[in-house]
Amino acid sequence: MNFIIAGAVEAVKELYGQEIAENVINIQETRKEFEGQVTIVVFPIVRFSKKSPEETANDIGSFLQQNVAEVTGFNVVKGFLNLVIAESYWIDLFNNTLLQPDFLSIKPRGEKVMVEYSSPNTNKPLHLGHVRNNLLGYSVSELLKADGYEVIKVNLVNDRGIHICKSMLAWQNWGNGETPESSGLKGDHLVGKYYVLYDKKEKEELQNIISTYHEIGTTLSQFQKDKFGGAIGVLQTALDQNDPQALKRGFDIFASTVQNIINRFQSEENFDNIQEFVTLVNNSSFVSVAKMLQQWEQGDTEVVGLWEKMNGWVYEGFDVTYKKLGVDFDKYYYESNTYLLGKDTVEEGLAKGVFFKKEDGSVWIDLTADGLDQKLVLRADGTSVYITQDLGTAQMKYDDFGMDKSIYVVGNEQDYHFKVLFLILEKLGKSWAKGLYHLSYGMVDLPSGKMKSREGTVVDADDLVNEMVETAKQKTEELGKTNDFSEADKEDLYTTIGLGALKYFLLKVEPKKRLLFDPAESIDFQGNTGPFIQYTHARIKSLLSRADYHYAVADYSNIKLTPTELEMVMLLAKYPTEISEAAKAYSPAFIANYLYEVAKLFNKFYHETPPIIKEEDTAAKQHRLNLCKIAADVIKSGMGILGIKVPERM
RNA sequence: GCCUCCAUAGCUCAGCUGGAUAGAGCACCGGUUUUCUAAACCGUAGGUCACAGGUUCGAAUCCUGUUGGGGGUACCA
CATH class of the missing domain: 1.10.730.10 (Isoleucyl-tRNA Synthetase; Domain 1)
Structure with missing residues (x-):
């Protein structure tokens, strides 16, 4: 419809002696109840014509009818100029554009874009939320291809961490060697079953710890009671809140309290009274699973073997689901390979003065000037946090593919994370940072509320x-x-x-x-x-x-x-x-x-x-x-x- | 507390950078098959575009505030 805009600009020039920009001409499809196909909204032109909207519309309408061959008629309704375009125009359009073999062909634009999506955890099967992610990621990829981009579809698999160890531990303790074959379960479902079981067992243990405390409470000294009582309270609260993070914090506080008491009373007589209790705590799944993660990081062959076996089951299961959904990937990245990345980037940031180090050795960036907070990028003990990995992974992906744009298809609960991530990369002077985009999508909720894998309230x-x-x-x-x-x-x-x-x-x-x-x-x-x-x-x-x-x-x-x-x-x-x-x-x-x-x-x-x-x-x-x-x-x-x-x- | 996203018909959703009388589907009610597929088509009904201000010739759309809901908020990913 460019010829209409050009014609209207010309009309204003001829009729009113005014040079106007093309964007002054506002065109839209004519509403069905009026005659014509294209409508010019004349209100914005009135200040150039210095006439009423109706007069202006009539002026321009006549001009177009006389000077633009395709315009065969017009009518004016209030400030709207409806133009009748010759039928031959539409027929030509149909024959010469739509009917041509290249109408649906893709016109390459010579740009590369990476779309990262799916990014599942290997401790449970995919649910409806993942389905939305997968379909969205795949579809956006196809969309960008259709728009002429070269697209690289990437899946960054979250295959390590404490949550993975939970399924592993549960299987080891209570699995009796069950396999996908022996159980007839799809691999990812089998592993997910043990993830849920872990959660259940952990809660039971914690309840047991709490009730044991109440049993032995009478034999404790007042000091012990004071100390323990508070920690038990924290734990109970966390348990009631039913939030994994709160639970972890609660347990950490509790565990360190127990440790303090052991250290303090080891030599004293009444220590025996709480021995059973301490054993209970030390043997809890909470402690075991943390130990297992350490062993994994140290490359313990048994743990790594178990990890490989169970992840293998999950991948087989995912492949089936992916195939069924019709989604695929050009490249897989695994967090087990990338979780240590990003430390170079932290060094780089320190050297450039973008990051700063606190007294305890932890590394931070101050984003308060950008309306955000201070953000930790490296722990005091030198280990990575989530964003450290993502900084490193972003660099690695760019080094691997040199793409012009990179789309992260990730839920909106991570909006803040990506805002920070992109801002940091920009501050580090990465030329490619401006091509990063977080395609944020909303959660899929059930009428009963949020889906939770741990509680089995998911749509599989x-x-x-x-x-x-x-x-x-x-x-x-x-x-x-x-x-x-x-x-x-x-x-x-x-x-x-x-x-x-x-x-x-x-x-x-x-x-x-x-x-x-x-x-x-x-x-x-x-x-x-x-x-x-x-x-x-x-x-x-x-x-x-x-x-x-x-x-x-x-x-x-x-x-x-x-x-x-x-x-x-x-x-x-x-x-x-x-x-x-x-x-x-x-x-x-x-x-x-x-x-x-x-x-x-x-x-x-x-x-x-x-x-x-x-x-x-x-x-x-x-x-x-x-x-x-x-x-x-x-x-x-x-x-x-x-x-x-x-x-x-x- | 602060940040952020959302709010349109009973339900699920469109409504592009401000433009004419706010549109669909589902559900409800009524009609259409001797003719190419009735998973379709046609029609009736259903609205204070959360609320209040502001900007403008013109606001569901932009700005401010209020209410309600989701998410996030420094060592989980």
Whole structure:
């Protein structure tokens, strides 16, 4: 529509002798209730014309009608100038742009972008929250590809740390050698089972410690009571709060209190009274799991062997889920290899004066001038924290790929972390820091609140997919449309539809919005849904094949476009713009909503058009089939960006 | 406390850098199949765009404040 803007600028120059910028001309699609296709909002021009909006609109309208060939008429409603564009313009657009083979081809822009997503922990299976992450990450990757970027999909696997050791410890203590084979459980589910078990056992132990304390309490000296009593209180509170971090803090306080008492009373007589109690504490899972992490870091062969075995199970399980979801990666990074990174970066920061060292040796950055806080980047004992690793990993990723942009698909609870991370890298003078972007998305909540793996209140990814496929099967069979399908084709179709419903459901919502998922209410298959769009595609393909469609440009000498056909040409022509806008916003939701419009409009067209197959006017028939063909192509392409397959029949 | 995100129909969501009478789907009610797939189409009804100010020719959209909700907040990732 650039020629309209140019024409309007020219009009203002000719009519009012004013040079105006192009962005003064505000154009939009004409509302359906008025005649015309393009509307110029004239209010911003009034200050140049020094006339009323209506007069200005009339002036410009006449000018455009006389000087711009495509403008064949206009009308003015208040301050809105509605322009009628010649039908030949739309027909040319359709034939020379939409119908050309390169309409959907990608135009490479010679830029590289990395998309990091999924990034699972290897201590539990994937749940609905991960599903949103995976689908979003995959879809954004496809979107950026469609917008001409070279995309590197990366998965940074969180395969180490105290949470991994918890599953390991539980399996070691209470697993009786259970394996995926012996249990029939998928590897990630088996490991997740022990993660939940650990949590349960740990709580029991802590309760036991507390009640044991109350039993022996009477034999303690007043001093011991005072000391212990406080620590026990902290522990009990943490236990009641049901928050892992609070629990860790509570236990740490408690454990150090116990240690102090041991040191103080070791030589005294009544020490025996609390011996049993101390043993209980020292043998607790809390202590064992910390010890296990240390052993892992020291490379203890037994622990590392167990770690490798159990992670192996998890990876096998994840592969199945990933395959089912249709997501993939070009490169895996493992935190077990990267968790020590970043210390060089800390040194660099100290040398540059970006970081400073406190008396205890810990290293910090002061971001108060940027409205943030002081942030620890290295502990006093020289070990890394989360952000240390991320600094190092960011550098490594850039060294490996030299990408222009890097997108982190991570939930919004880490907004602050990434703000700090990017700011630090900028302050360190990394040229690539400005290409970093945190694609932050909202949590998926259940009606009952947040999902928690430890408590088993999660919607499991595998279960969910299976349920969706099962529902798709039921609904399809009710409609009785697959009676002549082979078993394999049926299986395929149900998977396509079930996943289509799930993926569309999660992707049509703006990423940053939080999502409420009610497992009791199944995901719809009608209306603004994946299956509706899939159905539309199948419908078109069926029509094209029955009509024995062949590509050819229609003869338009006797064809007049209906309003709906005109609308379709305009809507389909927007597809490339839609992609680049969606890519700019990193929002597959734009594409989802656009495709819904396309599908809806096609169905309207389909209903109001007499059967195309029986059309005797060959030019009209060709023209309509061409329109159908482009609609199908756009739907297929757009759904591909969402990671959703479209069936030929359904 | 401070920072940040969110609030649009009963429910789930669109509404782009401010533009005309705020749009869909689901659910509800009514209609459409002797014609290319009814997972469709057409229609009725449903709104103080959380609230209050401000900016402007014009505000769901921008600014300020209030309320309600989510998340974060220095050695968990």
